[in-house]
Amino acid sequence: MGVKNIGTVGSRGVVFTFEDNISVYLICADEYWFLCDTHLGPLSMDYIKKYLAGRAGNKRMIVFNSHSDWDHVWGNCAFAGDIIVGHELCRKRLSEIGGYELSELKAFHQGSVELVLPNVTFSDKMAFAAEQIEFIHAPGHTADSALCFDHKDAVLFIGDLVEYPIPYLDFADLARYINTLTYLKEFPAKTMVSAHSGIVSRELIEANIAYIKAVQAGKTVDPAVYGQCPQVHNFNINNQLFLRYEQLIRDKLGSRFDYMAFRSSFGDLKEIDYAILYQNLQQYLAELPQL
Numbered sequence: 001m002g003v004k005n006i007g008t009v010g011s012r013g014v015v016f017t018f019e020d021n022i023s024v025y026l027i028c029a030d031e032y033w034f035l036c037d038t039h040l041g042p043l044s045m046d047y048i049k050k051y052l053a054g055r056a057g058n059k060r061m062i063v064f065n066s067h068s069d070w071d072h073v074w075g076n077c078a079f080a081g082d083i084i085v086g087h088e089l090c091r092k093r094l095s096e097i098g099g100y101e102l103s104e105l106k107a108f109h110q111g112s113v114e115l116v117l118p119n120v121t122f123s124d125k126m127a128f129a130a131e132q133i134e135f136i137h138a139p140g141h142t143a144d145s146a147l148c149f150d151h152k153d154a155v156l157f158i159g160d161l162v163e164y165p166i167p168y169l170d171f172a173d174l175a176r177y178i179n180t181l182t183y184l185k186e187f188p189a190k191t192m193v194s195a196h197s198g199i200v201s202r203e204l205i206e207a208n209i210a211y212i213k214a215v216q217a218g219k220t221v222d223p224a225v226y227g228q229c230p231q232v233h234n235f236n237i238n239n240q241l242f243l244r245y246e247q248l249i250r251d252k253l254g255s256r257f258d259y260m261a262f263r264s265s266f267g268d269l270k271e272i273d274y275a276i277l278y279q280n281l282q283q284y285l286a287e288l289p290q291l
Helices: 042-052 070-079 088-104 174-185 202-216 230-256 259-263 274-286
Strands: 003-009 013-018 023-028 032-036 060-064 083-087 120-122 125-128 133-137 146-150 155-159 191-194 198-200
Touching (some): 023 042, 023 146, 023 191, 042 070, 070 088, 088 120, 088 259, 120 125, 174 202
Parallel strands (some): 060 083, 083 120, 155 191
Antiparallel strands (some): 023 032, 133 146, 146 155
C-alpha cells in the first residue's frame, strides 16, 4: 500500500496519507524526528524511512502512539530500537488486545508485523521541552487516546478523537469523551490533524459532540444525518453494550479473563443485530464458571 499524498503543515510538520486514507504525522524538531503513529507495518514505514534518507542527519527518532489500535501501531516494529512513547494504558491495552487484532486482521498486514509496545509511557502529560513537543492524555475514542502538540507551530495531532462524519466509540465513558472534545474545541492549536480525516475544524468537533450526546441519551439516530455511516453507527451502538459486558466479565473472572477467547466468541460488531448481541452476551455471562 502506497502513500497517495505528502503535505506540509506549519514550518516543520509533514503529513503522509496512505491509500487507505490513514495518515501519520512527522515533525522535524531540532534534535529528534517525532513520528505520530506507524500505520500498518514495516512496509508502510519504508516510505517514511525513504523520506528521511538524506534528511535525517544525526537526529534520532521518537515514535508516538496516539492509541493502541492496530492501524496506528503495527509499524512500531520498524523502530524497535528507538524510543516509542504512549500512554500507560496504551501499553496495557496493546498487550491485551494486540494479539487478537494481529491474528484476525492479517489481510491488512503491511510486511511482517510483530507487536512492539511503547517502551516509554506517561500518565497525564509528557514534554520534550527543548523540542517544544508535548504529549497529553485525552481519553475518548479509546481509554488510552492521547495528543501530540507541537508548541512551535501550534499543530495538534489528535489521532482518532475527531472523525468525519462520526467517530468510532471504543470507550465506555462517553461523558469523558465529550469533555475531551470540549477541551479540544478550546485548545490553543491553529491546526488539528486527524489520523483519518485530515485537517479538522472546530465545527466538526461540535458535530462529533452532538452525535455522541445523542448516543449517550439513547436517542434514535438517523445515520444519513451524519453522512451515511450506518455500519459505523451500528458498531458504536453495539460496542457500547459490548464494553459494558466486557467489564462485567472482567470483574467476574479477574486474572482468568482472556481477551482473545472472549472477543473471538462474538461476530463483527458492525454487522450483528443489537438484540442478538445482547442475548449472546447475557448467555456468555450466565455460563461463566463460578469462582
